[in-house]
Amino acid sequence: MTLRIDRRIALLIVAACLFWARSGEAWAEPVAPSQVQGEKTVALLKKLIAFDTSNAPGDTRALAEFLKTQFAPLGAEVDIVVAPNGKAAHFIARLRGDGSKKPVLLAAHADVVPVERGKWTEEPFAGVEKDGFVYGRGAMDFKGGLAVFARAVMRLAEDKTPLARDVILLAEADEEQGQFHTGWLAKNHWDKIDAEFALNEGGYVLQQRDGTVRQINVTTAEKISATFALKATGRSGHSSRPFPSDEMANNRLISALASLAAHDPMVKLVPASEAYFKALLPISSEQAAVDIRQLLAAKDQSELETAGKKLVADDPGDGLLVHALLRDTMAITMIDAGIKPNVIPGDAKAVVNTRLLPGTTTDQMIAEIKRVIDDPNIDVNIVTSMSPQEARDYYAMRTKIPASPLNTALYEALERNAKRLWNDAVVVPTMFEAGTDATAWRERNVPVYGIYPYPLDDDILSRMHGNDERISVQALHQGTEWIYNTVRDVAKK
Numbered sequence: 001m002t003l004r005i006d007r008r009i010a011l012l013i014v015a016a017c018l019f020w021a022r023s024g025e026a027w028a029e030p031v032a033p034s035q036v037q038g039e040k041t042v043a044l045l046k047k048l049i050a051f052d053t054s055n056a057p058g059d060t061r062a063l064a065e066f067l068k069t070q071f072a073p074l075g076a077e078v079d080i081v082v083a084p085n086g087k088a089a090h091f092i093a094r095l096r097g098d099g100s101k102k103p104v105l106l107a108a109h110a111d112v113v114p115v116e117r118g119k120w121t122e123e124p125f126a127g128v129e130k131d132g133f134v135y136g137r138g139a140m141d142f143k144g145g146l147a148v149f150a151r152a153v154m155r156l157a158e159d160k161t162p163l164a165r166d167v168i169l170l171a172e173a174d175e176e177q178g179q180f181h182t183g184w185l186a187k188n189h190w191d192k193i194d195a196e197f198a199l200n201e202g203g204y205v206l207q208q209r210d211g212t213v214r215q216i217n218v219t220t221a222e223k224i225s226a227t228f229a230l231k232a233t234g235r236s237g238h239s240s241r242p243f244p245s246d247e248m249a250n251n252r253l254i255s256a257l258a259s260l261a262a263h264d265p266m267v268k269l270v271p272a273s274e275a276y277f278k279a280l281l282p283i284s285s286e287q288a289a290v291d292i293r294q295l296l297a298a299k300d301q302s303e304l305e306t307a308g309k310k311l312v313a314d315d316p317g318d319g320l321l322v323h324a325l326l327r328d329t330m331a332i333t334m335i336d337a338g339i340k341p342n343v344i345p346g347d348a349k350a351v352v353n354t355r356l357l358p359g360t361t362t363d364q365m366i367a368e369i370k371r372v373i374d375d376p377n378i379d380v381n382i383v384t385s386m387s388p389q390e391a392r393d394y395y396a397m398r399t400k401i402p403a404s405p406l407n408t409a410l411y412e413a414l415e416r417n418a419k420r421l422w423n424d425a426v427v428v429p430t431m432f433e434a435g436t437d438a439t440a441w442r443e444r445n446v447p448v449y450g451i452y453p454y455p456l457d458d459d460i461l462s463r464m465h466g467n468d469e470r471i472s473v474q475a476l477h478q479g480t481e482w483i484y485n486t487v488r489d490v491a492k493k
């Protein structure tokens with residue numbers, strides 16, 4: 001008897017130790033992905049790839065009609081919104097909950113970038129499965145995500161899971177550089193896509209060479225793209241009789257661009273980047289952890305600059321992402337000057353694309369460019385189809401959008417279920433250095449969490465928008481389990 005009690009106590013102690021050793025946060029049973037459900041996602045993805053939705057023209061009508069045939073028999077409310085161009089079709093499926101909570105939305109773009117057909121070894125619009133991979137345009141970006149999201153919603157419907165909130169699947173059109181994207185949809189049909197929070201594309205589940213996943217990036221904010229035109233003017237005439245250097249447009253532009261090329265905007269630690277670096281600490285190398293602590297503890301601008309430079313220099317990769325998260329960036333992307341070899345042109349132009357951190361305004365960036373080039377005779381203007389005031393208002397609104405909060409049921413479920421699949425992984429909230437179409441929700445105060453919902457290695461990432469794009473079957477199986485469990489946790493009664 002005594003012995004039995006002792007053994008029970010000992011077992012309890014062992015169990016408690018195991019519990020605490022696992023993690024400081026809520027710990028849940030590890031799960032293995034369901035083979036059957038994973039295969040259903042693979043089968044759906046192959047069908048989605050077979051629709052050529054290359055943008056332009058971004059014709060997603062047939063794909064939307066196909067999704068309708070998949071969702072309608074399951075009792076989902078289905079809707080197709082075709083944009084005024086007659087091609088961009090947004091598909092929306094809604095499972096009804098009891099209305100006690102606001103909807104959760106899963107958004108995935110159904111259009112893809114075009115292919116250079118001759119450079120593919122597999123047919124890009126067939127959904128070929130070979131050696132453990134599904135090949136095809138969109139396999140990773142983002143028909144794979146669409147298949148994972150769609151299957152999560154379909155499975156809830158198939159199982160007749162009682163729901164406390166509506167679950168909405170949106171297969172978006174015109175994400176890849178069209179005008180009838182989610183911004184247009186939100187403006188014209190907000191009621192169809194309004195939600196408490198949403199998933200969209202964004203951060204990477206980073207798979208290491210040995211196949212393990214240690215870092216899962218979830219994007220909660222993004223930088224803002226703003227483009228500026230520089231125009232230098234000067235005397236024009238015969239190239240055999242050059243004017244003094246500062247009277248020629250090309251020369252003025254060249255020295256302005258040389259100043260910009262040598263300039264790196266100052267280090268700024270915005271809340272979204274701060275959260276990112278903090279979350280990285282547990283999986284950082286010793287050196288990186290020292291650098292991060294130094295950055296987080298910086299008391300003034302000069303300490304920030306020193307720490308920021310060190311973090312980039314010590315980065316085991318190329319340091320470009322760290323650099324982009326710490327600064328507004330500028331890149332000279334276009335130069336346009338001259339009409340003939342023997343003519344000195346009267347003007348010369350260049351385009352500078354900047355990526356602004358939240359909080360930086362376009363007026364501040366114009367002032368910075370002007371200060372750096374230090375030439376009052378060069379015009380600096382924002383490139384936009386809006387009026388100057390509209391543009392100012394638009395960018396002022398964009399730069400004020402806060403990062404999506406981490407204390408929502410959706411973020412917590414994403415994190416919890418990720419750790420059940422990838423036990424050693426850390427979920428890292430981050431800012432996207434480029435842009436997505438999540439702004440449509442974030443600007444309306446709806447949190448959006450961006451993910452490519454499957455493990456990705458360097459090889460898969462290098463094929464994104466490139467040739468022989470593919471995604472591994474195993475990654476699809478894992479993503480299927482992750483997203484289904486997440487959405488069910490958030491939506492079930």
Ligand SMILES: [Zn+2]
Pocket residue numbers: 109141142201
């Ligand atoms: Zn994409």
